[in-house]
Each structure stands twice: as C-alpha cells, then as structure tokens.
Amino acid sequence: MSFIEFISQPWHWSISGAMIVLVMYLLIYFGQKFGVSSSFEAICSIGGAGRKIKYFNVDWRRQDWLLTFLVGSIIGGGIASTLLASPEPVTISEATVNDLLAIGVIVPQVEKTAGVGFIPLELFNFESLLTIKGIILMVGGGFLIGFGTRWAGGCTSGHAISGLANLQLPSLVAVIGFFIGGLIVTHFLLPIILSL
Amino acid sequence: MRLIRFLLIGVLFGIIMTKSEAISWFRIQEMFRFQSFHMYGIIGVAVVLGAVMIYFLKKNKSQNLIGDQITFTPKANTYKASIFGGTLFGLGWAMTGACPGPLYTLVGHGYLVILVIIASALIGTLVYGALRDKLPH
Secondary structure, three states: OOHHHHHHOOOOHHHHHHHHHHHHHHHHHOOOOOOOOHHHHHHHHHOOHHHOOHHHOOOHHHHHHHHHHHHHHHHHHHHHHHOOOOOOOOOOOHHHHHHHHHOOOOOOOOOHHHOOOOOOOOOOOOHHHHOHHHHHHHHHHHHHHHHHHHHHOOOHHHHHHHHHHOOOHHHHHHHHHHHHHHHHHHHHHHHHHHHO | OHHHHHHHHHHHHHHHHHHOOOOOHHHHHHHHOOOOOHHHHHHHHHHHHHHHHHHHHHHOOOEOOOOOEOOOOOOOOOHHHHHHHHHHHHHHHHHHOOOHHHHHHHHHOOOOOHHHHHHHHHHHHHHHHHHHHHOOO
C-alpha cells in the first residue's frame, strides 16, 4: 500500500483529533487563534457593512490570515476529494442508517448512487432550493449558523475545541447550547421538515 | 509571504476535515443520535490534547514565531449569549450537517450549493450585528 493510499483511507478519530490540535498549535505559533466563525464578521466588514452597522466597523485586515486560511481549506477540500478520495462512501452506524431511512433520507452506504456520504445529495442541491424543506434546511440552517455563532461568540472550533481546551466556562455553556439545538432538530424538527 | 503559511495550514485543515469525516452530514446525524463515538472521539481528543498543549504553553511561558509570549484571551462571561446563541447555532448545525469550518471545505469538494448556506450565514451575521444591542448577552 502506497503512502497516498494509506492516508486516503478514512482516518481514525484519534488521529483526526490530534491533527486538529496540530492546526491549532500552528495558528497559535504564528500569532493567531483557532476559530472559524469570526470569518463571517470579517466578510461582512469587507462588504462594507461597517458603514451602516457599528459592529462591523472594524479593520478586517486584521483577519486577512483567517480568510487566507479558509481559502486554503477550500483548496484542501479539493485535494482531499480528488487525490485523497476514499474508495468507499462514509460508513455510519447501522442504527443511524435505519433511523435516516425511516425518515426518508437516502444513505450512500446503502444506495451507491447517492454520493460519497458528505452531504445528502437529494436534499442539498440547487433544485431543492425551490422546495420548502430545501429552503428551511439550507437558507434557514445557514442563517441560524451565522446568527447563532456570532451571538455565542464562537462555533465548534472557537468554543468546543479552543474554548474547552482553555477551560472556559462560557464555552462549556455554548457547547451545551449547541447540543440543545442539535438534539431538537435531530429528534423533533427534522422528521417534520422532511415530510413537508 | 506572511500569508502563505496560513494558506498551507488551511490546506492541511481542509484535508483533516475531509479525512476525519467531520464534514459529513451523516456523521453529524450519528453524533446527535448518540449512535457512534466517532465525532465525540475527534472533539474529545482535540480538547484533551489541546488542554495539555495550552497548559504547557502557559507554564513554559512559550513564545510565538516573532518572540512574543503566547497568551490566551478568556472568552467573555456572556452566559446568556452563550446559551441562546449556542442553541441557535446547534439548530443550524444539525440542519445543514456542517459547522463553519466544514462549510468552506465542502465548497472545495465542488458542492457549490453550500455557497447558498454560507451566504445565508452572512445574512444571519448581518442581522445579528444590527440587533446586537437589543439582545441579551
């Protein structure tokens, strides 16, 4: 097995977790911090939102490193999906497969034409933007991500990883919130949204 | 040139997000259904190793590249913002199956419809900025 084949397999969670800490260390060593959702603010500032809303009246150039990092992550996604693509779709637990099939989601490990298992292709596409469930999931979901992360002051990277690793109580409270929201959607709202 | 290093760290991050499968909507569903340890393992290892790293960086008064001592800014004690904002983000995370990092990575995979989610997140950010003074923090 070549090196490329070796790293093209899905990574064990312990390797993935350790690699995230490597990224966090590199960002800290180069004078920055690990937190992705601040980029939303920076992009709004670049777009000129600071002229109307004081919150965005900041020097976005201080975030140029973050925007560059994210351009890199897009390139990294491109590399990973081509040169380092896994031979098999994402394999999730049998219990989740059954739960998702029960609410009408096509699961790639069962239906090979449904993609590689990163997004549910039948739900997330441009045509489904014309459906109610598509609008709720993509437009509504996106809005909540922007509004929620800025209100909470961080997302998975800034609160759940950087914040918890630095023993920040506000981050623990935020992560509890992430789960309250996530559990409400997964167990109560998603079956309703998908039936629309 | 200063920015090149951040570009390269970003490339690494995009690869990690993909190979860890943290960008998978299906993995996030599995996490919120408590049916696999996978996502908890990733975040758990990152938090524990990260905590050890931060402990030693502080203890050794480590310096960054330009020779300044590494410091960590505490998160603001705005607990209402944490719980309300956090819950709203959690709703969005489970709907889209992606948090902000994976959203960008997924665009690199060629899923251009994700740009709609990012655009919507920017609108959410704008609305938060406009309403900020009226919201509890």
